[in-house]
Amino acid sequence: MIVQVDNPVVEVHDLTVSYDRKPVLWDIDLTLPAGALVGVIGPNGAGKSTLIKAMMDLLPTSSGYVRIFNEPIKQVHKRISYVPQRESVDWDFPASVFDVVLMGRYGNLGLFRGPRKADKDAAMEALEKVNMQSFANRQISQLSGGQQQRVFLARALAQNADVYFMDEPFAGVDIATETAIIELLRQMRAQGKTVIVVHHDLQSAADYFDWVVLLNMRLVASGPTEKVLTQELLEQTYGGKLTVLSKVGDLLRKQEFPARETKV
Amino acid sequence: MNAFWIILTGSLVATCCSLLGCYLILRRMAMVGDAISHAVLPGIVIAFLVTGSRDSMPMLIGAGLLGVITTFLIEFFHRYARVQADASIGVTFTWLFAIGIILISVFAGQVDLDQDCVLYGEIAYVPLDLWITEGNLNYGPRTVWTLGFVTLLIILFITIGYKELFLTTFDPAFAAAIGFSTSLWYYLLMTAVSLTTVASFESVGAILVVAFLVAPPATAYLLTDNFKVMLILSVMLGILASAAGYFLAVWMDGSIAGAIATVAGIEFTLVFLFSPTKGQLLRRRQVAPARQPEEALA
Ligand SMILES: Nc1ncnc2c1ncn2[C@@H]1O[C@H](COP(=O)(O)OP(=O)(O)O)[C@@H](O)[C@H]1O
Ligand SMILES: [Mg+2]
Numbered sequence: 181m182i183v184q185v186d187n188p189v190v191e192v193h194d195l196t197v198s199y200d201r202k203p204v205l206w207d208i209d210l211t212l213p214a215g216a217l218v219g220v221i222g223p224n225g226a227g228k229s230t231l232i233k234a235m236m237d238l239l240p241t242s243s244g245y246v247r248i249f250n251e252p253i254k255q256v257h258k259r260i261s262y263v264p265q266r267e268s269v270d271w272d273f274p275a276s277v278f279d280v281v282l283m284g285r286y287g288n289l290g291l292f293r294g295p296r297k298a299d300k301d302a303a304m305e306a307l308e309k310v311n312m313q314s315f316a317n318r319q320i321s322q323l324s325g326g327q328q329q330r331v332f333l334a335r336a337l338a339q340n341a342d343v344y345f346m347d348e349p350f351a352g353v354d355i356a357t358e359t360a361i362i363e364l365l366r367q368m369r370a371q372g373k374t375v376i377v378v379h380h381d382l383q384s385a386a387d388y389f390d391w392v393v394l395l396n397m398r399l400v401a402s403g404p405t406e407k408v409l410t411q412e413l414l415e416q417t418y419g420g421k422l423t424v425l426s427k428v429g430d431l432l433r434k435q436e437f438p439a440r441e442t443k444v
Numbered sequence: 445m446n447a448f449w450i451i452l453t454g455s456l457v458a459t460c461c462s463l464l465g466c467y468l469i470l471r472r473m474a475m476v477g478d479a480i481s482h483a484v485l486p487g488i489v490i491a492f493l494v495t496g497s498r499d500s501m502p503m504l505i506g507a508g509l510l511g512v513i514t515t516f517l518i519e520f521f522h523r524y525a526r527v528q529a530d531a532s533i534g535v536t537f538t539w540l541f542a543i544g545i546i547l548i549s550v551f552a553g554q555v556d557l558d559q560d561c562v563l564y565g566e567i568a569y570v571p572l573d574l575w576i577t578e579g580n581l582n583y584g585p586r587t588v589w590t591l592g593f594v595t596l597l598i599i600l601f602i603t604i605g606y607k608e609l610f611l612t613t614f615d616p617a618f619a620a621a622i623g624f625s626t627s628l629w630y631y632l633l634m635t636a637v638s639l640t641t642v643a644s645f646e647s648v649g650a651i652l653v654v655a656f657l658v659a660p661p662a663t664a665y666l667l668t669d670n671f672k673v674m675l676i677l678s679v680m681l682g683i684l685a686s687a688a689g690y691f692l693a694v695w696m697d698g699s700i701a702g703a704i705a706t707v708a709g710i711e712f713t714l715v716f717l718f719s720p721t722k723g724q725l726l727r728r729r730q731v732a733p734a735r736q737p738e739e740a741l742a
Contacts, residue, residue, distance in 0.1 A: 200526060236621045257623030269615045273470060274671045283611050287622035292604055319669040339622065 181413060183403035185213040187250075189343055189374045190235060195244035197227070197234045203242065203397075204230055210402040212391065217369050218376045219389035219405075223418055226396045228378045229265065232345045235376075236262060248343060258287050261341035263332045265348055271320050277331050278316040281307055284338030299338075306338035309364060326357035333361060344368070344375045351380070362388055385409060447694075449571040449585050451687050454704055456591035457648050458682025460598045460640040461656030462664075466675050467633055469661045470613050475530065476518065477657035479537035480634065481641040481650040483514040485544025488642065493551060504590075504642050511638020514540060515631065567647050567700045587647045594643040601636055602675070605629065610671060652701045656682055659708035666712075666719045681711050 188211035195208040205227045212218050220228045233239045235246050237253040248256050261284070284306065285299040295303075307313045310330040315323070323331065329349055336344055350358050365375050365388075379385055385392060385405070392408040394400040394417040401408045401417075461477075468474050484507035491506025514536055521532035575583040583589065602609065608629050612619045616626045637657070644653050664678035689704030696703065717724050 233617070238617060238620050254623075257621070260621060262618050262621035264615065264617050268617060270470070273614050274665065274669050274674050275610075275614060276670070279610075279671070280614070283607075283615070283618070284622075286607050286611055286619075286624070289607065291608070294607060321669065335618075345621070 181401040181403055181408060182210060182399065183407070184211045187214065188212055189214045189249060190376070191247040191250070192231075192235060193245050193247070195234060195246065196242040197230055197239055198242045205234065205395075206398045208244070208395075208399045210393065210399060212374065212376065212393075212402075214374055215369060215372045216374055216390045217365055217388060218374070218391040218393060219379045219385050220376060220393045220395060221379055221382070221385055221417070222395035222400075224380075226417075228395055229347050231393075231395060232262075232347060232376060232378060236260060236345055259342040261336040261339045261344050263336050263344065263346040263349055266325065266328050266332065266351065268347075271323070271328060273320065275320055276316070277307070277312065277318050277320060277323070278303060280320060280331055281316075281334045281338050284335040287339060302340070303334075303338045306334040309337055310334045311360060324354075326353040329353045329357060329361070333364065337364075342373055344373060346375065346377045348378050348380065350384075382409075382414070446571045447690060449588060450567055450700065451690050453567060453570045453585070453587055453591060453647050454686030454690065454700075455683040456588065456595045457640075457644040457653065458656050458660065458686050459595050459679050460591075460644070461653055462660040462678035462682040463598055463602055463675055464633065464637050464640060465657035465661035466664070466671075466678055467609060467613055468637070468657060469665065474658045474662075475533055476515065476634070477637055477641075478654045479518065479533045480511045480514050480637050481645070481653045481657075483537040483540035483544075484508075484510045484638060484642050484645070485541050486510060486547055487544075488645070489544055489547040489551070493547070504639065507642035507645075508635060508638045510540065511641065512631065512635055514638075515634040566649075567652075567704075570647050590643050591647070594639055598636055598640060601632070605632065609633065648701050648704075652705050655705040655708050656685075659705075659712050660685065663708075663712045663715045666715045666722045669721070682708070685711060 190210075190212040192208050192210050195205060196203055197205040208231065220231060222228050230239065234241055235248070237246065246253060248260065253260070281303040282295050282299065285295055285302060289295060289299070304313065304316065307316055310333050312327065312330050312334060315327065315331075320328070320331065329352075333346075333349065336346075349361055353361070365377070368375055369390075377389070379388070386409050389405050391403065392405045393402045394408060394413055396417050396419070401413045465474070465477065468477050487506035487508070487510030488503050491502040494506075495502040517536045518529075518532050521527045521535065522529050525532075527535070570585050570587050573586050575586045575589060577583070608619075608624055612624060612626045612629045620626050641650070641653050648656075660678040660681040661674070663681050664674045667677055668674050685704050685708040689707040690700055692698075692707060693700040693703035
């Protein structure tokens with residue numbers, strides 16, 4: 181079940197990625213449509229993070245290639261933004277919220293050039309979009325998980341790119357943040373941006389995404405959500421243990437609901 | 445006058461090392477500085493053997509090259525041989541340092557260097573090696589000129605590449621995604637560390653270089669949450685240690701480099717205990733927000 185599109189924003193051709201010569205992604209071949217919210221879904225260790233990193237040319241690939249806007253990535257860095265997994269950076273780093281959001285503007289500045297007023301305004305505007313303007317001068321070490329995620333999102337927004345890659349932006353955030361983020365992503369889609377999101381919650385996936393990529397080392401499916409999120413394809417992705425998985429997931433969700441952060 | 449030259453030399457080394465050290469400790473690579481400062485030894489000896497002089501320029505080049513080779517080797521063993529980062533650092537620099545020692549002992553007659561001098565340096569001799577022109581103009585110690593030049597280069601490097609260094613240190617994956625070359629800035633930083641090490645080794649020795657690369661930045665890190673302030677504070681702490689260390693050494697009639705490193709260590713201990721934000725004793729008690737169960741699961 182692999183649906184290809186014409187004029188794709190992202191085109192992955194025969195991609196194989198290995199760590200230590202051990203392939204973790206085999207023969208991925210897919211195209212993603214413009215202006216869509218794309219969910220990349222699969223079990224832990226399926227290679228979801230690896231796939232989006234390879235799409236951005238952050239990893240050496242064993243074979244295959246990726247085109248974005250029909251060009252090699254080197255030509256289009258300015259149109260790409262990335263929201264890494266929250267744990268990938270040191271939040272004790274001596275920087276303020278504003279410092280981090282301003283990094284989103286760095287790609288547009290030349291060497292020797294620091295951010296100018298227009299860049300600072302754009303950063304502030306991005307902070308307002310994620311409702312964090314009052315935290316601009318806050319140290320990043322003093323943020324909750326949901327706030328960290330908003331800061332990362334604001335940094336990507338400040339860049340004003342055309343394609344966004346986001347690695348588990350909903351992991352470990354409070355329900356208010358999750359709602360705020362999905363609302364933002366929908367606005368971005370309305371502006372014609374393409375957003376590719378690694379996601380691990382099947383329940384919300386159907387609601388959030390127009391297009392879903394199911395992955396488990398190999399590509400199981402890629403296509404419109406209603407065609408892809410079927411019992412059969414999900415079982416292929418999760419190795420037939422889906423019923424167990426979703427039951428456990430349901431239980432956990434019920435238990436943790438009252439404990440979710442309410443701080444915004 | 446001697447006191448002035450010695451403290452100035454110490455301060456110049458402190459400035460270079462503290463600035464670069466801020467980046468190293470935030471990249472969790474403080475010990476790479478240690479590695480480079482030892483591994484440049486064979487470069488220095490070979491440059492000396494080839495040119496037969498103690499001119500700074502060939503030595504800077506020889507050692508600078510070795511420093512870059514060291515970082516390549518560390519990366520290589522770590523990335524391709526899958527050796528742990530710390531083991532890869534340890535193997536690389538002990539091996540290169542050993543080669544340097546063998547070279548010194550084999551060519552002992554021709555090499556006017558010994559490993560003690562490389563490790564501990566002799567800052568007390570700085571005022572003796574003066575730069576005097578043919579017209580008998582005295583420009584002061586040569587070392588001060590070399591170090592002054594290197595300090596200028598380092599400050600220029602950090603000013604020009606400020607945002608690139610800041611970004612690639614904080615979040616290399618994001619930096620690469622938006623088009624910055626993380627390896628270019630990594631190797632530039634390592635070249636700067638090599639250059640600093642070589643320029644300083646003769647006067648202050650490898651051990652004080654390592655002390656300056658780590659102690660003032662670590663102290664400044666405990667004092668501030670702002671990176672620019674951290675850079676400035678670490679330079680000030682380094683300079684303070686140079687001056688206080690000099691007078692401590694004079695008072696004790698002991699090794700100047702040793703006293704400077706001691707003062708740097710005392711600064712760290714005091715801040716570690718009494719820093720208003722991160723100190724162990726006077727910290728404003730903050731109740732850390734409890735980790736949410738969902739965060740633990742994610
Ligand atoms: N840097 C790495 N070196 C070696 N193996 C890795 C590395 N990163 C990920 N892997 C392995 O590759 C596989 C896919 O990882 P990843 O893409 O992070 O999965 P996901 O994001 O879907 O959980 C896993 O088996 C993981 O152990
Ligand atoms: Mg992942």
